[in-house]
Amino acid sequence: xxxxxxxxxxxxxxxxxxxxxxxxxxxxxxxxxxxxxxxxxxxxxxxxxxxxxxxxxxxxxxxxxxxxxxxxxxxxxxxxxxxxxxxxxxxxxxxxxxxxxxxxxxxxxxxxxxxxxxxxxxxxxxxxxxxxxxxxxxxxxxxxxxxxxxxxxxxxxxxxxxxxxxxxxxxxxxxxxxxxxxxxxxxxxxxxxx
Amino acid sequence: xxxxxxxxxxxxxxxxxxxxxxxxxxxxxxxxxxxxxxxxxxxxxxxxxxxxxxxxxxxxxxxxxxxxxxxxxxxxxxxxxxxxxxxxxxxxxxxxxxxxxxxxxxxxxxxxxxxxxxxxxxxxxxxxxxxxxxxxxxxxxxxxxxxxxxxxxxxxxxxxxxxxxxxxxxxxxxxxxxxxxxxxxxxxxxxxxx
DNA sequence: GTCTATAGGCAGATAGAC
DNA sequence: GTCTATCTGCCTATAGAC
Numbered sequence: 565x566x567x568x569x570x571x572x573x574x575x576x577x578x579x580x581x582x583x584x585x586x587x588x589x590x591x592x593x594x595x596x597x598x599x600x601x602x603x604x605x606x607x608x609x610x611x612x613x614x615x616x617x618x619x620x621x622x623x624x625x626x627x628x629x630x631x632x633x634x635x636x637x638x639x640x641x642x643x644x645x646x647x648x649x650x651x652x653x654x655x656x657x658x659x660x661x662x663x664x665x666x667x668x669x670x671x672x673x674x675x676x677x678x679x680x681x682x683x684x685x686x687x688x689x690x691x692x693x694x695x696x697x698x699x700x701x702x703x704x705x706x707x708x709x710x711x712x713x714x715x716x717x718x719x720x721x722x723x724x725x726x727x728x729x730x731x732x733x734x735x736x737x738x739x740x741x742x743x744x745x746x747x748x749x750x751x752x753x754x755x756x757x758x
Numbered sequence: 759x760x761x762x763x764x765x766x767x768x769x770x771x772x773x774x775x776x777x778x779x780x781x782x783x784x785x786x787x788x789x790x791x792x793x794x795x796x797x798x799x800x801x802x803x804x805x806x807x808x809x810x811x812x813x814x815x816x817x818x819x820x821x822x823x824x825x826x827x828x829x830x831x832x833x834x835x836x837x838x839x840x841x842x843x844x845x846x847x848x849x850x851x852x853x854x855x856x857x858x859x860x861x862x863x864x865x866x867x868x869x870x871x872x873x874x875x876x877x878x879x880x881x882x883x884x885x886x887x888x889x890x891x892x893x894x895x896x897x898x899x900x901x902x903x904x905x906x907x908x909x910x911x912x913x914x915x916x917x918x919x920x921x922x923x924x925x926x927x928x929x930x931x932x933x934x935x936x937x938x939x940x941x942x943x944x945x946x947x948x949x950x951x952x
Numbered sequence: 953g954t955c956t957a958t959a960g961g962c963a964g965a966t967a968g969a970c
Numbered sequence: 971g972t973c974t975a976t977c978t979g980c981c982t983a984t985a986g987a988c
Contacts, residue, residue, distance in 0.1 A: 571953080586868050590783040592981060606954050608983065663865060667921075670928040671857065671865035674780050684928050716941030719922070723938045724914060727861075727921025731913075734864040734878050744917045747910030751945050765971080786963060800972050802965065955988075963980065970973075 568620075572610045575600050579621055584662035588618060588672040615677040618669070622676075622683040625665050629687065633694045643702030644753065647695065647721065651745045654725050658738040667726045692718045699752075707754055717752055724748050762814075766804045769794050773815055778856035782812060782866040809871040812863070816870075816877040819859050823881065827888045837896030838947065841889065841915065845939045848919050852932040861920045886912045893946075901948055911946055918942050 568576070578599045582591040593604040593614070600607070611617040632653065640646040657664065666687045669676060676684070695718035702708030724744055732740035762770070772793045776785040787798040787808070794801070805811040826847065834840045851858065860881045863870060870878070889912035896902030918938055926934035 569953090587781060587783055587866055589781055590866070590869060593983085594980070602953095603955060604982085605956080605984080609953065612983085614982070667924060668865060670924050671862060672781055672784070673928060675784060681928070688925050688928060712945070713941055716937055717945075719925075719934065719938045720918060720941045723918050723921035723925055725921065726924050727917035727919065728913070730861060730864050730920050730924070731882050731917055734867060734875070734882060740913065743910055744913045747907055747914045751906070751911075763971090787965085788962070796971095797973060798964085799966080799974080803971065806965085808964070953988105955986100957985085957987100959982105959984075961981080964978095966977080967975085968973100969975100970971105 568610075568624075571600075571602060571606070575602075575607055575610060575617075576621060576624055579617055580625070580665060581662070583621065583668055584657070584665050587668055588621075589675050615680070618676050619680045619683070622666065622669060622680050622687065626683055626687045626690065630690060633691070642707070643698045643705055644707050644749070646698045646701075647749070650691075650695075651725065651741075654729055655738050655741055658729055658732055658741060661733075663733055664726060664729055667729065670726075688722065692722050695721050709752055709754055712752055721748065762804075762818075765794075765796060765800070769796075769801055769804060769811075770815060770818055773811055774819070774859060775856070777815065777862055778851070778859050781862055782815075783869050809874070812870050813874045813877070816860065816863060816874050816881065820877055820881045820884065824884060827885070836901070837892045837899055838901050838943070840892045841896075841943070844885075844889075845919065845935075848923055849932050849935055852923055852926055852935060855927070857927055858920060858923055861923065864920075882916065886916050889915050903946055903948055906946055915942065 575596060578596050579591070582595060582599075593607050596607050597604045611620060633650070636646050636649045640649055654664065666684055669680070669684055673681065673684075692715075696714050699708055699712070699714050699717055703710050725741075728741040728744040732738055732744075769790060772790050773785070776789060776793075787801050790801050791798045805814060827844075830840050830843045834843055848858065860878055863874070863878055867875065867878075886909075890908050893902055893906070893908050893911055897904050919935075922935040922938040926932055926938075
């Protein structure tokens with residue numbers, strides 16, 4: 565990701581924003597030109613085809629998200645706090661009218677090159693692995709019910725974030741996602757059955 | 759929906775399939791022409807603009823889905839069976855490589871006319887209301903935990919279906935959605951805490 | 953590395969014959 | 971109701987000057 569220069573990063577920044585707003589199929593190199601301020605031919609210099617752009621987009625996002633998760637671990641010692649911090653990232657994205665980058669790319673799946681598809685799968689697995697770790701920590705801290713299936717619940721949390729975000733955005737209301745996540749957290753949290 | 763003739767329905771059939779596979783932005787009138795077997799000008803005769811097409815698509819889908827839910831109620835007396843039957847519809851769709859029609863339209867939200875957006879919201883609310891009814895029935899039948907928030911859990915179920923479907927499709931594996939739904943059903947089902 | 957210029961094709965949409 | 975023919979503009983992508 566650091567082998568890219570400032571122009572390439574700026575192109576990816578705009579492409580990322582347009583993807584999250586409209587979807588990968590719904591913006592053109594011309595739209596990037598208008599926002600980035602360089603000609604489409606310059607964009608093709610960095611990303612010869614749109615499929616190259618898709619791959620770089622998902623690659624950079626995966627790296628950055630890994631850093632974000634590490635940062636949350638550094639600032640939150642409690643498992644519940646970590647999961648809520650992740651949820652807040654999704655809620656903040658929603659409040660900008662945007663959908664999850666990888667959720668959007670997943671909806672545009674058939675337009676992506678195979679390699680981007682693989683990176684997308686890795687991204688989801690990466691977040692689930694982080695969630696599973698947080699759930700185990702929560703059990704040790706006595707805040708997460710000990711009877712739950714860790715792997716299944718990690719997948720459930722991610723699915724709820726993605727699906728809740730999708731529906732919340734349709735309703736134009738980020739509170740929907742908050743409510744859904746609170747409902748789930750109450751059901752897996754210890755307070756629920758005690 | 760019945761004011762449409764056979765050609766119009768066939769156009770909607772193909773448009774629906776292409777939407778679920780590629781997204782609403784990712785197919786053209788030309789693509790419809792090739793599959794339906796009538797010229798693009800004929801398609802414009804029925805659906806003057808693509809936004810008209812989007813609206814009709816979501817309208818017909820809402821009507822049909824309401825019929826589907828009523829049918830499930832007719833064939834299943836147990837609440838758990840009803841919810842599982844709905845989940846099976848999503849799983850079957852996935853096994854055809856398709857995403858949920860309304861989930862896909864929600865991802866293409868900014869390309870839709872305002873009226874289609876409203877219909878989309880109604881669709882999600884319709885399914886949630888049905889799920890809430892099933893949850894109440896499940897409580898009466900002693901199969902759903904009595905302490906849950908009905909409205910919140912109905913939203914949680916729908917979010918899990920949509921998000922689980924999105925991620926399962928990226929993984930090319932409908933078993934992912936099954937696993938996620940089973941995990942959730944175990945947590946809200948009575949067997950879990952008894 | 954960024955530009956101008958342009959290719960070749962497809963997009964959504966319309967006019968008018970039958 | 972369906973067709974042929976066509977418009978205008980945008981799409982991805984490339985060639986070649988600077």
